[in-house]
Each structure stands twice: as C-alpha cells, then as structure tokens.
Amino acid sequence: MPPPVRKALADDYAELARMLEKLEQGHVHIAVFGEVSVGKSSLLNALVGEDLFSTSPLHGETRSSAMVAWEEQRSGGVYLVDTPGINEVEGEARETLARDVAARSDLLLFVVDGDLSAAERTALDGLLAMGRPLIVVLNKSDRYTDDELAGLLEHIRGSLEERVAPENILPASADPAPRVRVIREADGSEHEETEEREPDVEAVRRRLWEILDAEGKSLAAVNASLFAGQFSEELGRRVIEVRRQVAERLVRTYCIAKGIAVALNPVPVADLFAAAMVDASMVVHLSRLYGMPLNRAEAGSLIATIAKQMVALMGTVWAVHFVSSAIKFGTGGMSVMLTAGAQGAVAYYGTYIIGRAAERYFAQGKSWGPGGPKLVVEEILESVDRESILAQARDDLKSRLKASA
Template sequence: MTEDGQEHLLSASRNLRDLLADSSIPADVREELEADYQQVEAMTEKLARGEIHLAVFGKVSAGKSSLLNALVGKAVFSVSPLHGETRQAQTARWDEGQAGGVHLIDTPGINELDGEQREKLAFEVAERSDLVIFVLDGDISESEVNAMRIVTEAHRPVIAALNKTDRYTPEEQAQLLTALRERCRDLVKPENIVPVAASPRPQLVVTVDENGLETESQRLREPQIQQLKERIWRVLEAEGKTLAALNAALFAGKLTDQVAARMVKARRQIAEKVLRSYSLTKGVAVALNPVPVADLLAAAALDVALVVQLSRVYGLPMGRHESGKLLATIMGQLAALMGAVWGVNLVSSALKTVSVGLSVAVTGMAQGALAYYATYLVGRSAEAYLVNGKSWGSNGPKQTVRAILDSLDRTSILADARDQISSRLKSASR
C-alpha cells in the first residue's frame, strides 16, 4: 500500500459508531442503524464465546447423567444404579461440566413426591438452558408431563429422549414412542421425541464350537444417540445456534465431511448477514453525508470493526490491530483494481459540484451505494483470507481479491445497495 493510502487509513480511523454519531445523519436513522449494528455485534460475540447451555431433565435414574456422558464421549458425570445419584445439594450447585463452549447441565432427578420443588427445579433448568433434553425411560407420568410443560412455557425448546431402548423389543419401542408422541403432542413435536440408549447393557453372546462346547461372552455396545444428535442439531439450527454448537466439543469428536460442509454453510450465512449489515450502515452514512472522493477509499478502510466481527464468525478472532493490517493489504489490492469504479464515483461527485440543479439525494445515493459495495468487497476479501485459515494461500492477496471482484455482480449489488439504503431512509423517516 502506498504512503498515501496508509495515511488515509490512519486519518480515517473512525469506525461505524463514530459514523453513527455524525449529527448530519438524522437521529431516527442513526437509531435504527445502531440497533442493527448492536444486534450483529451481540450475535458474533455470542458466537465467539460459542455458548450453548444444554440441560438434561427428567425423573431419577432415567439416565440423564449417562446421556450427557454419551454426548460428550467421556464419563464426565457420575452415574449409578441407585436413585438420586446426582444430588440436589443446592439448586445453584448443579454438577455442570463445560465442554468447549457447550455447558452441559446435569440435574438431580425429579421425583414423584415433591411437586412444588419439582416445579421450581423445572423452571430453573429452563431459565439456564438453550435446549432441554427431557429424559424418559418408559411411559411418561402425569408429573413428568407437568414438568415438561413448565419448561416449554418458559419458551425453551425441548427434545424428549426415550432412553434405555436396549431393554425394549422393536415393537415395544415403537408402541412407547407412539404413546409418548400422543401424550406430549401439545408440548413437543413428534419428530423431537427420539429413542436413545445412553449406556446399553452389554450383550450376552453364546458361541458354540465344533465340539458343541458353549462359551458365553459379553459384547459391549456403543451408545445409540445418533438420532438425538441429529435432532439437537436441527433444533439449534432453527434457533440460530448451529455454529456455536458446531464449534463446541459436543460434535467435534465426529467431524464428518457432512458436518464440515454444514459448518461452512452456516458460517457463510452468518458472515453474509454481518457483511450486509455493515455495508448498509456504511452506505446510509455516506449517502446522507457524502465524503470527498479522495476519502471514499479510506472510508471503506474504516471497517476494522467489520473484519473483527468476521474473524469471530470464522472462529479465528483477530484484534483491531491485526484487522487493521489485513485491511491495509486488502485496500492496497482494491485501490489498484478498482480504478474504473472510482472513476464512476468521480463522475457522480463532479456532477454534484457542477450541476446545481441535481439533488444531493441522487449523488449522495450514488456514493452511498458505492460505499456499500466497497465495504462488501473488503468484507468478502477478508472472509476469503479467514476461510483459508488466516492466509492468502498460494494465490496471494492480489489474485484472491481480483477473483472476488470478478465473481461479484457489481450492477446487482449496487442496485441492492440503493434499494436497501433508500428503504432504510424511508422506514426511518416514517
């Protein structure tokens, strides 16, 4: 990057927040943009922390602790055939294991006797959870239904797991599932009631050798939790929390190609949201307050915050300094490649000074759309670097940025930008 460019980058070290503090932007527009911006920030912060609170709940000895162990793939929680293994010391002191961003919340079993305490527990579990797995080991009792109702009324998604299916024949299992789906039909979607075997008993195998001699041996069996994992996944996806779950150890053990592909897709979707939100904010700010042409490129380089956010989405968090350096590299490439675009901008800017009759809104809009486009390009380039594990790869920054520039349909992005900017301005002034 040229000396000049560096200087622009430094002199224009305002971020979105500063742009939004600009008094030339109407207060109501600023408010709306600020809300968008905060939403995106909160989203990526949560992502960076990757927090999912996943609780099990259900009656004593249903296999709650066993199920959590099966999910993490190791014996984190204490399991026992005795009722009440997980103690209800204090409701605040639940045995809580943390596995790479997934907080697994083990809870003491609810018993049939103490109704009031049961409700309190159900409520507290729900409060702390993003998702509750209600563990059953047979038909559901009235008190279990009530506890489940409390959780769903707290608007927490519930998946019911019918555990210990190794103890049932396939027919029994099917009957039980049908009965459960019927009894819980106003609380849990049928597809969210799944069979599992968290800790199936070893299978007794009898072998007979050629002499007719029988030997008995035990064959250990793996937990059957695939269907449950799939549902957890779906529910978190619907809740917009897939990525946090994907990042977490819960699924890390079995990072199949399919999982990897979904991860890429989920990240791209979130990154696109972040990109669009920043581009729009920038576009609106510039449309309302057109900056001198020479500053426009630098103004695009302001988006350190955007790069910081993107780095979180890709699980490779970068600070402002590192993001700033990456931006300088990208801007250097864009400055060289985008002569034509800035030429267009020059024209619109020239129009503004020459033709007095031309409304500011028109030129402002043209500049705003360009600022949107520039921010979008910067973001996509930063994204490419992040996708590649913080590297430009063998292509280097020049070819990478050029490939992005070539792959994007400038006309339609600019049209989009104009649409979005004007509708944002309209909705704010209503």
C-alpha cells in the first residue's frame, strides 16, 4: 500500500483496531443522540441509576462524548455513551462527532422532548442510514397528561412509520419536575406542597434488554463489519469475509429459532413457509449487516419473492417427499415428537434457503442480477446439500428440544 494512502488510513486502522478489540471483548456500546437539553444525559443517569453524567437546564451542558459501564445484573460489557446535543452552534463539528460516535456504537437512542422538528428529522435520517438498531425516546413525558402523551406518541409513531418500528418509539421521564400541589385547608388558607417524582425509564430499559438479549453479541459483530465497510475499500475483501461468516452464523441462529418455533407449534405443511415472522427478522438483520437496511414490510415482500420461487421449483411433491425424509428425525418413537421434529427441520431448511437467497440479493447490491430471483434460488437449491442441512437441523433441534423438554 502506498505510504500516503497508508497514512490517510492510519486513523481508520486505529479505529478498526479499537472496533476489533471491542468485538473480541464482546462489548456493546449504546449511544444517545438528540438536540441540546432534551434530557440525553438525564436519560443515561436514570438508566444507570446514578448521576454520573452532568445535566443542567442550560443548553449545551455536555461538551464531549463520555462513556460509562452499564452494570445491570445481566450485563457485562455494555456501555452507555453520552454525546453533546446536535444544534446550530458549531453545527458541523457536532454532527461529525455524532456520526463518529454512532459509527462506533451498536445501538442508538435518539431523544426528543416533543414532536420532531425538521432538524431532528434530518438528524434522525442520518443516524438511521448507519444501519444500527435505533430507539426514539420521547422524554419529559411528565409534562403531558396521559391523554396528551398517548396522542403525541401516536402522532410520532405515525409520522415515523416506515422508518422506525412503533415498538422502538417509547416514552420516558428521565428527570421529572417535582409536582406542585396547592393544599386548601378547612379554614380557607392555602399552601403549596412539592412532591419529588422518581424517573421512569422502564419502557426504554425493557426494550434495550430485549434487543440485547435477542441480538446480544452479534450486534457488535454486525457493527464491526458495518464499520469496516464504511470507511475503507482497502479492507473490502476482509469485510466481505467477516460479513459472510457473520451472515452464516446469523442465518443459522434464525434457522434454529424458526425450527424450534415450528417444532413446538406444528402447523400444516402448506403453512411452513408462511410463518414468516422469524424470517422477516432475519432478513431485516441481514439487510443491516450488508448496510442496506430494509424495514419489515420490505423484508416481507423479499421473502414472498423468494418463497414463490422455492414453491415453484420444489412444488408440493417435494414437500411431501421432504417431510418423509425429514421424519427420520427423532429416535424417541413418540409420534408427536416425530412430526414436530420433522416439521421443525423443514422449517429450518426453508429459513436457511431464504437466508442464503436474501444474502445473495444484498451482496449483489440489492439486486437479483440478470437471471432474476428464479435463477438465484435455483442456484442456491442446487448448491446446498439438502441432506447435510437436514442433518444439521436435526442436530441443532434435537439438542435444543431435549433441553426444553
């Protein structure tokens, strides 16, 4: 590599080294963004349960980014990162900082304290483009009545539809103002009583842990590869390799989830490919891994396209054949277990093919190529050894089902 290029990339490499270290240690970074004074630092304090970040009613209290460990019983290696508010003053510098922090983070919190302004929408779009899971937090919810809050949330959810899933738009009161009550005595005199209120960030906490539990360490892996992909073409080959490995692991994880879901709730054979919830999550996840985030609706139609080709190519004859060969699953002899296991294995296989096809689609820059989806699915069906995937499904499912029995 020519020295000038190397020099130009030195910072990137240093950054990548940090990312890889973070990946090795299994660290996950959650970073907070938003306009000045919306309560970003307060939110992090409420999550940690300690006033670790300085807050103030004055705009621009937080001047640089800072990080603390989030010590919850389940945690280990989860860090919370505070950032200065994005605003007009020093606008560009702050945006650059925000983008750098976001690129290094695995999960983003975007805090607002009312309906989103045009500037907030622009900032939010910039963050969404980075492909990380993102939660929009409507803070200072104590300033609204229950009805107002419900209305405002509905409005924001509606206006961000297609960009942020409703379950990722949540209210919080990180540092509620004391409630002042006027007490009227029997003799007609009045006095005021102030009542301190506790922060309420439960909804955000719960959602964060849902995401962390579901995607856990793979978040860091996904983002390290996303990050690598973002800064340098030189690392392209390595990135593709890392991506492929992460994608393979990811697809397998979803195959197991799907297989187990179907094994525990057997469905008619015809519905095997219709139970697409797990597949949709997988495709959304894969799309992020390849830096081309899709929403659930888009993921759904991509799956429909692939499934249509699968059915056309394999047909019902195949399904019957396949179920009977999969039935060699289980040795327990219980017939329910047998059908369940067989169905689970078929579902596993279906999800595997969908995952591989979707991955190919993303790897080709969101395109099926000249042969269209038919050719891609055909090639994948031919290249994948059905028996070995089935055997892998049996192994994976058998051990999980045993564990849960």
